Amino acid sequence: MKRKLIRLDKLIVKRQILDSLTLAQxxxxxxxxKLEGITIKKPTSMAYFDSSVTVDAPEKEWVSRGAYKLIKGLYHFEIDPSDKTCIDIGASTGGFTDVLLSRGAKKVYAVDVGYGLLAWKLRNNTKVVVMERTNARYLTDEMLGGEKVDIIVSDASFISLKLLFKPLEKLIKEEGIIVVLVKPQFEVEKKKVGRGVVEDPQLHEETLSDLAAFIDTETDLILLNATYSPIRGPEGNIEFLFLLGSRNNTTLKHANIDFRELVKEAHETTH
Incomplete structure (x- = not known):
């Protein structure tokens, strides 16, 4: 299939990274x-629809650069948070929460084991339920007032996702979805993580394959899709995004993903 081209300024607006063509230009x-890691200064430059695009935006646009990770996920997975109830796991300053609200989310539970991290503008937003000093491993629907949610997003650190899948799968509705940021540095054995950074493409591929197998055999979730984050973590780690659904939703189909190709593309396009 021939890849489609679009003007860069229009692509930025289409992905809802910025609100207007004037601002994008x-x-x-x-x-x-940056387009595929290269700074572009001509708004009419052409880009492929699935190109990696990052925008250096000041804090007034997004409360953290992590927002761009979820923006890529929502676009790639075709997720619309409008009028949805969501949970943001590992909310920290609230980059993911910020994006969900900007896309029309009805309510966001901002969950973090830390305290005092959430940005002031989000802390004072009536659509945000601040849940600080809360370990997501022990999160229950009773703590959410008995309700299950439509969307869970996760940007958790210093913990393997394998410890979070079980509690999270109990919090989504049957038709609900989960978007997790996969950070290989917290999934592989510590002795394989040099200076806190996973650089070996083979380790990335093994990590993703192992996590996918765990989801398939040890949880009630289904892997629906995967992509890579358009920006690297603070230490230079390449990160990935998984889209998951409930196994109880019989309309969903398990995705067969070429992790080798995904890792190759991530290494070639992220900086």
């Missing part, structure tokens, strides 16, 4: 937009 001309 301004950012591009200021040198604040």
């Amino acid at each position: 301004s950012y591009i001309e200021e040198g604040r937009v």
